[in-house]
Amino acid sequence: MQIYGPNQAHGPQALKGPHFRPNSATGPAPRTQAPDQVEISPAAAEAARLAEAAETRAAEKASTPVRSELVNQLRAQIAGGGYDTAERMDAALSRLLDEIG
Known part of the structure; x- marks a missing residue:
């Protein structure tokens, strides 16, 4: 069903479209x-x-x-408290500041 405006309702249409007559002359x-x-x-x-x-x-x-020998060596140093030295912290801070600034 198509509705044109508030007062015009057209009856049922076929399900196949289009619901208008195409102008085949113009293409x-x-x-x-x-x-x-x-x-x-x-x-x-x-x-x-x-x-x-x-x-x-x-x-x-x-x-x-992965170099597992090196990883195990570093884990042992960290666990023993010998890895976080003042020199390493200064070097890490310096690299960080160079990268930021």
């Missing part, structure tokens, strides 16, 4: 809209580049073999 209307386009901002391009670089680094780290 389909030409497309007048421009095709869709996507523009990526420089900030978004940089964010995508950084995300891809992070994924690449993560994949490289995953493929690097």
Whole structure:
């Protein structure tokens, strides 16, 4: 059923569309809209580049073999209290400040 305005109701129509008589003499209307386009901002391009670089680094780290002997040695130093020395803390702080500033 199609309703045109508040006072006009037309009876049932076939389920097959269209429900109007097409004008076959003119054919389909030409497309007048421009095709869709996507523009990526420089900030978004940089964010995508950084995300891809992070994924690449993560994949490289995953493929690097774990040196279990070194890991066990460092765990023993940390457990014994000999790893966190003043020199190591100063070096870590210096690298952090260099990276931030």
